[in-house]
Amino acid sequence: MKLTFLGTGAGEGYPGFWCNCPNCTYARLHKGNNLRTYSAADIDGCILLDCGPTAFPNAARFGLNLTQVHTLLMTHPHEDHLVSLQLLWRAVREWPQDTPLEKLSQYGGARFTPVQDLEIFGNAYAEAAVSQIYDEETLKRNHMAFRQIHEGESFITHGYRITPVRANHFKQDYTHNYIIEKDGKTLLYALDTGGYDQDQLALLGHYSFNAVIMDGTYGLNDHGDGQHMSLKDNIEMLRFFRENNCCSTDFRFYVSHMSPHWCPPHDQYVTMLEHYGLIAAYDGLSIEV
Numbered sequence: 001m002k003l004t005f006l007g008t009g010a011g012e013g014y015p016g017f018w019c020n021c022p023n024c025t026y027a028r029l030h031k032g033n034n035l036r037t038y039s040a041a042d043i044d045g046c047i048l049l050d051c052g053p054t055a056f057p058n059a060a061r062f063g064l065n066l067t068q069v070h071t072l073l074m075t076h077p078h079e080d081h082l083v084s085l086q087l088l089w090r091a092v093r094e095w096p097q098d099t100p101l102e103k104l105s106q107y108g109g110a111r112f113t114p115v116q117d118l119e120i121f122g123n124a125y126a127e128a129a130v131s132q133i134y135d136e137e138t139l140k141r142n143h144m145a146f147r148q149i150h151e152g153e154s155f156i157t158h159g160y161r162i163t164p165v166r167a168n169h170f171k172q173d174y175t176h177n178y179i180i181e182k183d184g185k186t187l188l189y190a191l192d193t194g195g196y197d198q199d200q201l202a203l204l205g206h207y208s209f210n211a212v213i214m215d216g217t218y219g220l221n222d223h224g225d226g227q228h229m230s231l232k233d234n235i236e237m238l239r240f241f242r243e244n245n246c247c248s249t250d251f252r253f254y255v256s257h258m259s260p261h262w263c264p265p266h267d268q269y270v271t272m273l274e275h276y277g278l279i280a281a282y283d284g285l286s287i288e289v
């Protein structure tokens with residue numbers, strides 16, 4: 001699997017939109033990997049992990065074309081992980097590629113490429129959010145379907161085996177993470193997280209991972225409210241994976257979903273994380289799993 005980070009920031013952006021603190025100022029000045037947009041990821045150009053405001057614009061910037069995506073895995077419906085706009089543009093009128101410009105309707109937008117069937121997987125909260133965008137009939141008319149997931153209940157889509165894991169971000173059941181398996185490789189996409197209950201740790205303990213991608217929002221602040229993971233939590237999870245033989249020989253642990261107010265700018269944080277055996281992800285990073 002080839003996974004590309006379409007964004008690695010938390011909800012407030014990096015730099016924060018209205019903030020001139022030292023970290024936000026550093027990011028504006030030095031740009032590059034210090035700039036983070038909303039967290040999302042793509043696997044093999046056909047699976048999208050969350051559909052926040054910057055997922056599609058970033059894909060184009062990083063040389064990816066998402067028109068063939070057949071699977072959207074939703075972690076939860078917070079606005080940094082789901083916006084309606086990108087899905088709504090599937091519903092505009094489709095025209096043949098050779099339509100003369102003067103024949104196009106000026107209203108309602110245009111699209112010249114038939115949309116692929118798209119299955120959207122998510123929990124009950126994700127389903128409620130998607131139903132605010134499209135009713136079931138309109139979903140169907142635009143070649144989409146929503147499938148509700150439950151923790152521990154694996155399913156196979158286009159040769160990928162997916163197992164949802166219940167996280168504790170925001171409130172219990174609100175967020176699900178995903179174990180994704182293909183061609184003997186296994187990865188965990190764990191945004192947003194907020195830790196796991198014992199039954200979900202037991203589920204994770206059965207796997208041998210090639211890569212883990214985890215929320216590290218709270219960074220150096222380990223006095224969080226349990227909504228997100230701090231560096232200390234990431235280190236504890238790394239210890240959990242090691243102690244439970246969950247690490248394959250090429251195991252890598254990537255930290256994503258970083259806030260400017262607890263995570264130093266990438267230029268500094270990357271070496272701090274390395275010290276603990278963790279890798280700081282950045283927008284546009286592609287990894288082979």
Ligand SMILES: [Zn+2]
Binds near residue numbers: 078081
């Ligand atoms: Zn988030």
Ligand SMILES: [Zn+2]
Binds near residue numbers: 020022024025261
């Ligand atoms: Zn700031």
Ligand SMILES: [Zn+2]
Binds near residue numbers: 078169
């Ligand atoms: Zn969230």
